[in-house]
Amino acid sequence: MKHKRIVSIIAILGVLALWFMLFFTSPTEIGPFGVLLFFTTLYASIFGIFSLVLQLFYKTALKKDAMRGKDYLYSAIMAFGPIMVLMARSFGAISLWTIGLIVLFLFLAEFLVAKRF
Numbered sequence: 001m002k003h004k005r006i007v008s009i010i011a012i013l014g015v016l017a018l019w020f021m022l023f024f025t026s027p028t029e030i031g032p033f034g035v036l037l038f039f040t041t042l043y044a045s046i047f048g049i050f051s052l053v054l055q056l057f058y059k060t061a062l063k064k065d066a067m068r069g070k071d072y073l074y075s076a077i078m079a080f081g082p083i084m085v086l087m088a089r090s091f092g093a094i095s096l097w098t099i100g101l102i103v104l105f106l107f108l109a110e111f112l113v114a115k116r117f
Contacts, residue, residue, distance in 0.1 A: 003067070003069070003072060004051075004055070004067070007047070007048055007051050007072070008048060010044050010047075010048060011044060011045055011047065011048020011049065011051075011052075012048070013041075013044070014040075014041040014042070014043075014044035014045035014048065015041075015045050015048075017037070017041040018038070018041050018042060018045060021034065021037070021038055021041070039083060039086075039087075042082075042083065042086075043079055043080065043083050046079040046082055046083070047075055047076055047079035049079075050075040050078050050079045051067070051072060051075040054067065054071055054074065054075050055067055058071070069117075070113065070117050073113045073117065074110060074113060077106060077109045077110055077113065078106065078110075080106070080109075081102060081103075081106050084102045084105070085099070085102060088102070
């Protein structure tokens with residue numbers, strides 16, 4: 001229950017920070033630290049969304065009430081996928097090959113969590 005509140009608060013703060021950055025600043029004004037802050041808050045927001053989706057899946061499909069720590073690791077890994085796609089897009093290197101490598105990386109990371117923890 002404690003983890004759920006912390007993840008929710010971080011996700012809401014991340015969405016608010018993203019909203020502020022997108023509507024009140026420009027990339028030239030914000031600088032390198034602002035870009036780092038943008039990707040960090042975007043990751044926190046996506047992590048909150050993936051945690052919520054996974055929690056709803058557990059409640060409906062698996063009939064479990066609470067998520068374990070391992071489930072939050074699954075959400076954290078999956079939340080990094082859209083960030084990697086956005087970074088590949090910013091480099092102009094988005095292709096089927098790039099998407100395949102990102103999916104492979106996410107699969108291997110999820111497999112490592114499943115076997116390790």
